[in-house]
Amino acid sequence: MAFDENFATRVFKAVVRMPLRSNRGAAEFLLPIRDLDAIRTFLSGSGPIAMFDLPWMPIYLALIWFLHPSLGMLAVSGALVLCFMTWLTDRQSESASRDVAREAGQRMALAESGRRNAEILQAMGLTDRMASRWTDVNFRFLKHNAMLSDVGGGLGGVSKVIRYVLQSAVLGLGAYLVLKQELSAGSMIGASIIMSRALAPVELAIANWKSFVAARQSAARLNEMLAHFDEGKEPMSLAPPVHQLSVEGVYVAPPGSREPTVSNATFKLSAGQGLGIVGPSAAGKSTLARGIVGVWPLLRGDVRLDGAALDQWKHEVLGSHIGYLPQDIELFDGTIAENIARFDDTATSDQIVAAAQAAGVHDMILHLEKGYETRIGESGGSLSAGQRQRIGLARALFGNPFLVVLDEPNSNLDSDGDNALTEAIKSVRARNGIVIVIAHRPSAIASVDLLAFMANGQIQSIGPKEEVLRKIMKGQAGPQTGKEVVPTAQAAPPSGPLSQSGTGGAV
Numbered sequence: 108m109a110f111d112e113n114f115a116t117r118v119f120k121a122v123v124r125m126p127l128r129s130n131r132g133a134a135e136f137l138l139p140i141r142d143l144d145a146i147r148t149f150l151s152g153s154g155p156i157a158m159f160d161l162p163w164m165p166i167y168l169a170l171i172w173f174l175h176p177s178l179g180m181l182a183v184s185g186a187l188v189l190c191f192m193t194w195l196t197d198r199q200s201e202s203a204s205r206d207v208a209r210e211a212g213q214r215m216a217l218a219e220s221g222r223r224n225a226e227i228l229q230a231m232g233l234t235d236r237m238a239s240r241w242t243d244v245n246f247r248f249l250k251h252n253a254m255l256s257d258v259g260g261g262l263g264g265v266s267k268v269i270r271y272v273l274q275s276a277v278l279g280l281g282a283y284l285v286l287k288q289e290l291s292a293g294s295m296i297g298a299s300i301i302m303s304r305a306l307a308p309v310e311l312a313i314a315n316w317k318s319f320v321a322a323r324q325s326a327a328r329l330n331e332m333l334a335h336f337d338e339g340k341e342p343m344s345l346a347p348p349v350h351q352l353s354v355e356g357v358y359v360a361p362p363g364s365r366e367p368t369v370s371n372a373t374f375k376l377s378a379g380q381g382l383g384i385v386g387p388s389a390a391g392k393s394t395l396a397r398g399i400v401g402v403w404p405l406l407r408g409d410v411r412l413d414g415a416a417l418d419q420w421k422h423e424v425l426g427s428h429i430g431y432l433p434q435d436i437e438l439f440d441g442t443i444a445e446n447i448a449r450f451d452d453t454a455t456s457d458q459i460v461a462a463a464q465a466a467g468v469h470d471m472i473l474h475l476e477k478g479y480e481t482r483i484g485e486s487g488g489s490l491s492a493g494q495r496q497r498i499g500l501a502r503a504l505f506g507n508p509f510l511v512v513l514d515e516p517n518s519n520l521d522s523d524g525d526n527a528l529t530e531a532i533k534s535v536r537a538r539n540g541i542v543i544v545i546a547h548r549p550s551a552i553a554s555v556d557l558l559a560f561m562a563n564g565q566i567q568s569i570g571p572k573e574e575v576l577r578k579i580m581k582g583q584a585g586p587q588t589g590k591e592v593v594p595t596a597q598a599a600p601p602s603g604p605l606s607q608s609g610t611g612g613a614v
């Protein structure tokens with residue numbers, strides 16, 4: 108329990124940070140939790156007790172030596188043979204144990220991905236194919252597991268035989284010495300009993316060696332992972348940001364990659380401004396958004412809120428100043444109220460309703476059977492895509508964060524939803540927040556004053572909305588221009604000049 112108390116939270120935090128920093132497979136992401144279990148299982152089993160008994164062995168052997176040196180020599184050589192067997196077990200199970208851990212992770216990951224994509228498997232009849240893939244992995248897991256058990260069982264059996272032979276040999280040698288009148292009959296029996304006490308822990312240790320090796324490897328893996336992904340020291344608290352977001356020469360790469368998919372993005376936004384980002388698919392819009400909210404690491408450059416770079420903020424405090432609606436919405440299992448409130452127990456219902464109203468989703472929620480207490484299932488499974496998107500928007504607006512970043516917030520919205528979104532963006536700007544909206548459909552940028560056009564990972568053009576739109580229409584901003592970004596609603600006039608520094612912006 109103490110071990111778990113010390114490590115479980117740290118391991119979980121590292122696990123959820125891993126996908127943002129590395130591109131390893133899903134199997135590896137599940138491994139740390141298994142490792143935690145392996146160590147706890149070992150610690151609470153009979154293995155560690157065997158370890159406590161082992162130091163007594165030399166004392167018992169010395170006692171036997173004291174009874175008669177020939178008996179002592181026999182016992183010591185027997186013990187040496189058993190120690191050799193232990194060492195052999197350790198060496199043989201090392202690689203098998205690692206294989207088992209790896210296969211077990213892949214087996215879980217495959218089952219999990221099948222479960223997540225159940226609809227696709229069903230609709231396109233892929234169940235059998237996935238099942239045969241899983242069977243392969245499962246078979247490999249069983250094979251490695253059997254090999255590991257064989258090592259432990261086989262060597263364990265052999266050492267047991269050796270122990271029985273030793274036991275009899277001590278008795279036999281004792282009897283011979285008694286006949287030669289070099290030993291008393293009592294000492295003969297005593298030596299045999301002491302011998303069995305001396306060797307018992309070795310046998311127990313060998314029997315437990317499998318979980319010992321597993322725990323040792325788990326500990327090594329956890330250590331390495333925690334060294335990489337632990338959050339380290341929390342910076343001190345800063346005053347809430349109220350003035351400015353500045354993005355300074357930012358290069359962003361996907362986790363585990365050194366190749367930036369967004370390069371040299373530079374712009375500044377002041378309180379009350381709204382920036383729309385448009386551009387073709389794979390232009391790097393979502394990547395830039397992830398860089399700005401601190402999800403993906405920056406290769407170079409800084410994102411600053413009121414002058415402080417993102418990593419100078421306390422993680423949780425920073426989170427409360429940011430509202431982020433990712434492109435795939437990612438709601439959690441829980442009630443609608445919990446999701447909107449970001450699982451903050453201290454959130455009041457007024458705050459939750461205010462966020463829902465700001466996102467224009469209050470009425471829709473009230474029409475659900477259980478209203479705000481509706482459980483939405485894993486990833487919002489029991490809601491329609493549009494409902495999920497609007498609840499995601501409400502979550503982004505919860506607590507009036509200074510910076511709101513919306514990645515295609517209207518991809519599933521009807522015209523009501525579009526209007527609600529426009530109002531939401533206006534209201535953030537009206538309360539002196541900053542909004543960044545990524546959009547393919549024009550309605551989302553109706554209420555922003557600035558526009559950036561992205562292509563090939565770079566901001567090709569940024570400035571007052573009409574100006575950039577004119578450039579896009581004329582085809583100056585890039586080849587793949589935007590029939591798709593012509594705004595339908597009349598845009599609000601720019602509320603202030605765009606302050607821009609560096610060379611990353613204009614074409």
Ligand SMILES: Nc1ncnc2c1ncn2[C@@H]1O[C@H](COP(=O)(O)OP(=O)(O)OP(=O)(O)O)[C@@H](O)[C@H]1O
Nearest residue numbers: 361362368386387388389390391392393394395434
């Ligand atoms: N998780 C990822 N791992 C590796 N590369 C990625 C990842 N996500 C995106 N990319 C790459 O980054 C580039 C930019 O992708 P991004 O998602 O930013 O495009 P986008 O402009 O948002 O496109 P869309 O309009 O389709 O959403 C693409 O070339 C894509 O292949």
Ligand SMILES: [Mg+2]
Nearest residue numbers: 392393394434
């Ligand atoms: Mg995107």
